[in-house]
Amino acid sequence: MPRPYVLLSVATSIDGHIDDTSPDRLLLSNSADFDRVDQVRAESDAILIGAGTMRADNPRLLVNSEERRAARVAAGKPEYPLKATISASGDLDPELKFWHFGGEKVAYTTDSGAEKLRDRLEGLADVVSLGETVNFGRLLDDLGGRGVKQLMVEGGGSIHTAFLSQGLADEIHMAIAPLVVGQADAPSFLSPAIYPGGSTHRMKLAEARTIGDVVLLRYLPKQESGQ
Ligand SMILES: NC(=O)c1ccc[n+]([C@@H]2O[C@H](COP(=O)([O-])OP(=O)(O)OC[C@H]3O[C@@H](n4cnc5c(N)ncnc54)[C@H](OP(=O)(O)O)[C@@H]3O)[C@@H](O)[C@H]2O)c1
Numbered sequence: 001m002p003r004p005y006v007l008l009s010v011a012t013s014i015d016g017h018i019d020d021t022s023p024d025r026l027l028l029s030n031s032a033d034f035d036r037v038d039q040v041r042a043e044s045d046a047i048l049i050g051a052g053t054m055r056a057d058n059p060r061l062l063v064n065s066e067e068r069r070a071a072r073v074a075a076g077k078p079e080y081p082l083k084a085t086i087s088a089s090g091d092l093d094p095e096l097k098f099w100h101f102g103g104e105k106v107a108y109t110t111d112s113g114a115e116k117l118r119d120r121l122e123g124l125a126d127v128v129s130l131g132e133t134v135n136f137g138r139l140l141d142d143l144g145g146r147g148v149k150q151l152m153v154e155g156g157g158s159i160h161t162a163f164l165s166q167g168l169a170d171e172i173h174m175a176i177a178p179l180v181v182g183q184a185d186a187p188s189f190l191s192p193a194i195y196p197g198g199s200t201h202r203m204k205l206a207e208a209r210t211i212g213d214v215v216l217l218r219y220l221p222k223q224e225s226g227q
Pocket of ligand 1: 011017050052053054056087088091134155157159187
């Protein structure tokens with residue numbers, strides 16, 4: 001089965017941070033932009049977040065609009081996209097909201113992580129080992145085998161860094177919010193890594209759109225900028 005089209009979705013501050021260092025989640029998007037994200041979720045077959053985001057934010061990760069869920073069902077799709085997460089360690093609490101809302105779920109992990117998670121997530125999610133370490137290509141092969149054509153990756157920074165640096169991202173949706181976090185140790189969209197094409201590779205800009213006080217940039221990292 002073909003691998004899914006991979007879309008990285010992120011909201012950042014002006015200084016490139018995706019959260020601050022406080023225990024509460026920093027809301028970067030405005031309500032119209034959160035609604036846009038809901039639409040992209042509804043258009044995707046699977047949504048993925050990393051274990052760090054699950055532990056930090058404890059999100060439900062749903063399509064919130066009833067109309068969008070009804071449209072999915074009318075189109076013969078499940079009401080909710082498949083929800084996926086990645087944890088190398090297997091340190092995921094079965095009480096997290098992720099497991100208790102929405103439709104089907106899958107936890108990608110390692111051989112050792114799977115030993116911890118199989119009992120813990122019994123009846124809550126499929127547990128899939130990707131080998132001794134997390135192999136992102138194998139993860140995409142597994143999702144393709146489940147019929148996933150579009151995967152929306154909603155962070156956090158480690159997960160975005162892995163997909164982009166391994167040349168596995170087809171599209172980036174980057175919403176820039178008019179905030180400055182100003183904390184060196186706040187999480188960032190991307191970490192230092194070797195990215196395809198290096199620092200001179202200019203990605204194709206597919207769209208720039210204002211959404212209230214937020215700007216959405218859509219980049220196609222596998223395509224070269226025309227200028
Ligand atoms: N603004 C936004 O759009 C947005 C969206 C999402 C999240 N966030 C923020 O992002 C922050 C969390 O980011 P994060 O980077 O700490 O966490 P993350 O990317 O969500 O998840 C990191 C975890 O995923 C697993 N993982 C990631 N890369 C891996 C790799 N290459 N190989 C194996 N396992 C890997 C590991 O799990 P184990 O430790 O279990 O092994 C790792 O600890 C939070 O502050 C959250 O609020 C912001």
